[in-house]
Amino acid sequence: MGDTVRFTLSERDIPTHWVNLMADLPPGGPPPLHPGTLQPAGPDDLAAIFPMALIEQEVSTEPLIEIPEPVRDAYRLWRPTPLHRARRLEQALDTPAHIYYKYEGTSPAGSHKPNTAVPQAYENAVAGVRRLTTETGAGQWGSSLAFACMLFGLECEVWMVGSSYDQKPYRRSMIQTWGATVHRSPSDRTAAGRAQAHHTTGSLGIAISEAVEVAAQSPDTNYALGSVLNHVLLHQTVIGQEALAQMEMAGEYPDTVIACVGGGSNFGGLTFPFLRRNIRDGATTRFIAAEPAACPTLTRGVYAYDFGDTAGLTPLMPMYTLGHDFVPPPVHAGGLRYHGDSPLVCALVKQGLVEARAYRQNETFDAAIRFARSEGVIPAPEPAHAIRAVIQEAEAAREAGEERVILFGLCGHGHFDLSAYDAYLAGSLEDPEFSEADRDAALAGLPKAPALT
C-alpha cells in the first residue's frame, strides 16, 4: 500500500472548542447597525428571534468557545468527517503539489450545514423555545435544520422558495422525513407572504421575511439562519479544527487553503482555525475564497453597509455587496447565490488576509468532473468552485516545480445535483455572465449609512 490517503479521527477526537476569529481580527470589524437608528445593533436588537446563548456567541471576543456536550454528542452521529489526500487527482494533474480535502458529504443531510443547525437547535431547546422557523432555497439549509430540530424535540417550520418547492421536491421530502413542516413561499400564513401573493415563483428574500415574521410574533418561536452571521461561522469551525488535527496526522501543514464562499459559513468553517495560526503564530498560509463569476460579491462588489436580506429587514451589515436588490442568474450552485457575504469573511478580504477569485459555471463543472473521475466522489456544484481553484493552484505548483501543500473543503456531495451534471455533459448547461449594469442598478439602492473605508 502506498502512503496514507485517508486520515480518520475517532469520536473521542471531536473538537472540544470552536474557534472565534472575532477575537483575532485586527483591528476588529466595523459593527452591524440598526437599520432605523444607524447606531450599532446590540444584543437586544436580536433577542426577539435568537436565544441569548447564540447572541453571546455572535458578539463574543473569547478566542475559543467550548462546544456543549449535547452538541458534541449529536456530532457523533456523523463526525469526525474524513480528510483525504487526493493522490489520484495529483497524478491526473501531474502536479508535485500535495492536495488534501476535508469531506463533509457524509453527514445525514449530505453537506456541512448540520454543523451549525445542531448547536442552534440545542441552544434554542435549552432556552425553552418550542419551535424554529427558517427559509430555504433548494433545501440544503431547511433539511439540515429539520434534522437538528428532530434531535432536540423542537418543531420546525420551513418556508421554501416557491420555484424550488415545485421543481426540487427531493430536499422538501427530506425536510418532511425528519418531521418538519414545509410551506411554499409566498404563503398565506404571513403578512409578508400575503403581500407578495402575486409573486408566483417566490424568492429567498420573501421566504426570509415570512420566517422572521412568524418568529418575531410568537413568544415560543425563534428563527435560525444558515450562514453569514458570526455564530454560524463559529459553529462551522469544527471542520477546520478537525482538519488541523488530520493535517498533523499527515505530517504536513497547508501552504494554501481553499473553500467556496456563498454566505461564508463553509469558508469560515474550514479556514478560521488556520487563519488564527497566521494571525497568532506567524504561519504564512494563503487563503483563497472561490465564488461564482455570475454572483461575484467579493471580486466585483463594493465594501459598504447593506441589508442582509432582499426585503431590508435585517441590521445593516458591513460587507462586500452587489446590492440587496441584485438577483443573481440561476446558477446551479444555489448556496453561492447571495448578494453579500459574511461580514467576518469580507473584513478578511478587505484586509488582504484572504484572496477572492470568481469562476464561470462551466469551468467549475469541468473541474468537478475531473475530480469525480479521479477521486470518485461527485461534488456538489458549490465546492466545484473550490476544486476549480485547486486545479489552478496545482498547475501553478507544477510550473514552479514546487511541492506545495493545498487543502480544500469538499462541503457536500452532488447526489441532489445530477440534473446539472446531465446538462453539462450534454453541452446544454448555461454559462451566465455577470451583469455590471444589474449590479450598478442594485448598488443605487444601497441604504444610507456611514461609508466604510
Next chain:
Amino acid sequence: MGDTVRFTLSERDIPTHWVNLMADLPPGGPPPLHPGTLQPAGPDDLAAIFPMALIEQEVSTEPLIEIPEPVRDAYRLWRPTPLHRARRLEQALDTPAHIYYKYEGTSPAGSHKPNTAVPQAYENAVAGVRRLTTETGAGQWGSSLAFACMLFGLECEVWMVGSSYDQKPYRRSMIQTWGATVHRSPSDRTAAGRAQAHHTTGSLGIAISEAVEVAAQSPDTNYALGSVLNHVLLHQTVIGQEALAQMEMAGEYPDTVIACVGGGSNFGGLTFPFLRRNIRDGATTRFIAAEPAACPTLTRGVYAYDFGDTAGLTPLMPMYTLGHDFVPPPVHAGGLRYHGDSPLVCALVKQGLVEARAYRQNETFDAAIRFARSEGVIPAPEPAHAIRAVIQEAEAAREAGEERVILFGLCGHGHFDLSAYDAYLAGSLEDPEFSEADRDAALAGLPKAPALT
C-alpha cells in the same frame, strides 16, 4: 459524553482477506448446471464473459482469499466504513437491546455496490480486457461499475432498463459523470435488443441479454454482474470483516445479524464472516434475511434449479425461486426485486442456518422513518426491510427483558429515493400484495432439471 457510538477504523485496518463461505458450507451446495447439457457448469462455461481470476474465486474452496493490493488501495477512497451504535433508536424503541449498524452509504456511489465493482474491474484490467458491459435497473449497480472502471482505465457500457432510463435520470447522470456509456434497453445495438424493440419499457432480463451478448461476441469485452454469484458475495465480505473488528472495539458480539436480501450480496457481505464463526467456532448468532413481501423469494419460493435471468441464458442455479418469468410488483426497493437469490444464501436458508422474513412496503417505510427520526441517516428502501426486522427483534428483546445485541446492514442512503418517501408521507404509497397465482404460473415455466432436496 456517553458510551461510544461510532467505531472508526483507519485505512491500515482495511481487511487483507475476503471470507469465502463456500469452504465452510456443509455439505457444499449443489453445483450450477449448464442449461443445455444439464451437467455441472465448469470454469470453461464462464470464460467467454469472465476473467479466469474471478472464475477461480467463483469456484474456490479456500476459506480466505487475499484482497489484491490495488483493490485495497481503491477501497481506501471510502473504506473502512463506520459502524454505529444506534443509541437514539434504542431509546426511541425503549428496548434493552443494543443495536449496531454498519453504514455503506458513505461510498462515492452511496451504496455497498462498489465493494465488488472495484475487484471485478481490477481483475478484468489485469487480464487485458478493454471494456466491461453490464445491465442496470435504477442504476445502483451501473453507476458503481462505471466508478470502478474509471479507476482502472476500462471502458464501461451499461444497458439501463428503458423505464428507469426515462424516469430516473439521476443515476444515469452518475454513470456518465464517471465516464461510462449508457444505452436505453432495448437498444438497436444487439440482436436481443432488436428482437424486443416493441417492448417499450424494457426489463432487467432484456438488459442482461444485451450486455451478455456484447461481451460474449467481443474478445476484448467482458461482462460484470452485481450480485448472486459466489465471487460477488465474496467481495462484499469486506463489510462483515470490518464489522467483526468494529464489534470487537465495541466489546460486544452480535446475538442477531440482520440484512436485506435481493440477489444476496449485501446479506452475504455482512453475514458470512459471522456465519463462519458459527460454523467453525461454535458461535450461536442468529441470522435474519429480510425481503419484500411483494417479491418473497426465500419465504414463498420453491427450492429448485432455475435460470438466473429472465431470458433463460445463464447456467441453471440451485436456489429459491418464484420462477424466472415472475415479474415482481414495482416496489421502490428495486434492488430486492429478483425472482431468485444467491445459491449460497439459498443453501443457508435451506439448511436452517439463516431465517428469512418478508415485509410489506409500507411497514418498511414506517421503519425507515423511525430510523431517520432517531439516527439521522435516511435509509434507502432496501435496507428499510432490515430495519423493519430490527425493530421487531428489539421489541422482542424488550418483552423478554433481555439485553440482546443486534447488528444490521445499512447498505445505502436514500438520497435517490426521496420521491418514495414523499409518497409514503402523503399516504399515497402503494402497498402491493404478492400474487400466488403469478408465482404458480411462473413456476410452471421452470426448466427441466434434477429435483433438489
